[in-house]
Amino acid sequence: MNAGHRRTAHWQTGLRFLSVLAASAAPAMASAQAIEFRSLGEEAVVRDAPSPQGRQLFVLRAGTPLEIIVTQDGWVRVRDPEGSLSWIEGHVLVPRRTVMVSVERASIRREAREDAAVSFEATRNVVLDLVEPAAVGWARVRHRDGVEGYVRVSEVWGL
Numbered sequence: 318m319n320a321g322h323r324r325t326a327h328w329q330t331g332l333r334f335l336s337v338l339a340a341s342a343a344p345a346m347a348s349a350q351a352i353e354f355r356s357l358g359e360e361a362v363v364r365d366a367p368s369p370q371g372r373q374l375f376v377l378r379a380g381t382p383l384e385i386i387v388t389q390d391g392w393v394r395v396r397d398p399e400g401s402l403s404w405i406e407g408h409v410l411v412p413r414r415t416v417m418v419s420v421e422r423a424s425i426r427r428e429a430r431e432d433a434a435v436s437f438e439a440t441r442n443v444v445l446d447l448v449e450p451a452a453v454g455w456a457r458v459r460h461r462d463g464v465e466g467y468v469r470v471s472e473v474w475g476l
Contacts, residue, residue: 353385354475358411363403367392374403380444382415382475398442398474414447416458416468416475423473425466429455436466451476 359379364371367389377383383395386402393407398417418439425445426433429452437460439445448465449457455467456476470476 354382354414355385355410356413356415356475357381357383357405357409358413359409361405361409363395363397363401363405365403367394367404371404374401377405378444380415382417382444383410384475385410414475415444416447416456416473418443418445418468418472419474420472423468425458425460425464425468427466429453429457429467433467437464439468445473447475 357377357379361377363374363377365374366372377397381397383393383397383405386394386396388394388407391407392404393410394402394404396402398419418441421441423439424435425437425439427436428434439460443460445458445460445468447456448459451470454470456470456473457465458468458473459465
């Protein structure tokens with residue numbers, strides 16, 4: 318076999334390897350989905366089943382961010398900030414995005430930098446409106462009083 322044929326054979330072997338690798342990764346990539354969050358537009362009862370007859374588990378306040386798991390016949394399976402899974406009626410969800418402070422005290426800064434001046438502080442479970450999607454570790458948020466700033470994404474839930 319001459320040098321030209323060896324190079325072609327190596328190249329073809331490499332292509333076969335890449336094809337097998339791509340085919341084996343395809344199922345994993347197909348099952349990966351982006352996480353979707355929505356917020357409650359009003360106070361809502363969460364249930365253990367997708368039905369008005371489902372057992373009432375607890376009540377969530379308006380503005381609470383929820384992770385959408387699955388939608389079924391007008392009901393939505395959600396994960397709340399505490400990690401609990403439950404069902405709610407889909408009409409109570411709104412596209413407006415909020416986040417909830419998940420640490421004891423979060424410093425909301427005037428700029429998306431650790432050394433920026435603090436605009437305000439928010440304590441655990443405070444709900445903030447998401448003004449701009451998260452970028453490079455920070456999200457721009459607004460308090461219900463109108464004050465805005467940047468919070469570290471590691472200090473909130475709902476992104």
